[in-house]
Amino acid sequence: MNHKKGTLEPVGVSLADILEKNHLAVPLKIFLLKKDWQKVAGEQIAAFSYVQKLHGFVLYIGVLNSVWMQHLFMYKQKLIQNINQYLEEAIVKDIRFVHSGKEKTSSIYSEKTDRKTSSVSIKNQVLSKEIVDKIQMETSHVIPELRDIIRKVRYTQEKKYKLIVKWA
Structure with missing residues (x-):
């Protein structure tokens, strides 16, 4: 992305570059996949299933x-x-179906991570002021309509990372 500072251009020209640079293109696409x-x-399928996560090229x-x-296993290739x-784009190479045994959550932000000894909710994780400021600075140049969505995705990423580090 070679653009002069201070020049105006349509947001559509640089949005893809901005998302790629900040490693937000795939998380945003998965967020939208969950939503849609x-x-x-x-x-009929959506009534009994939901997108959990993408790990590598495997969608859970x-x-x-x-x-x-x-x-769903019989329709796996069609779903992919x-x-x-x-x-x-060909982001998903395989699908793993996971028996959840419970109703899907109404909010796509209420994912939970279960461990052997306890259950920790991502919603209860608190990010430091430095991380929040960093995410806000990284996304300050994005148009307002996308800025909030991208920030929510990044906040969730950071909270998940915090949980992984805590339990590793």
């Missing part, structure tokens, strides 16, 4: 019961195709 899961998978899908898990078509 019903459109991507279909209403929570499924409410074993019957639907078997059904639909997901990658939605993401507009």
Whole structure:
């Protein structure tokens, strides 16, 4: 990205570069996939499943019961195709169906990480002022409509990282 400072250009020209530079392109796409899961998978499938996370090139899908898990397994390649078509690039190479055994959460930010001895909610993690300031500075140049979404994704990333470091 070679742009002169102080020159104005349409945000669409540099937005992709900004997202790539800040390692936010894939997390933003996964965030949008979670949000639009019903459109991507279909209403009936989305009623019994939800996107949990992307780890490498493997997408983890929570499924409410074993019957639907078997059904989705038969449509695995079609789901991968639909997901990658939605993401507009081949990010997902494989899908792992995980029996969640409970209703999916209404908020996509209320993911939980369970460990052997305790259960810790990401929502309860508090980020330091330095991290919040850093994220706000990194995203200050993004248009307001996307800025809040990107900040929420980055806050969630930092909270997850904090949990991983805490439990490692």
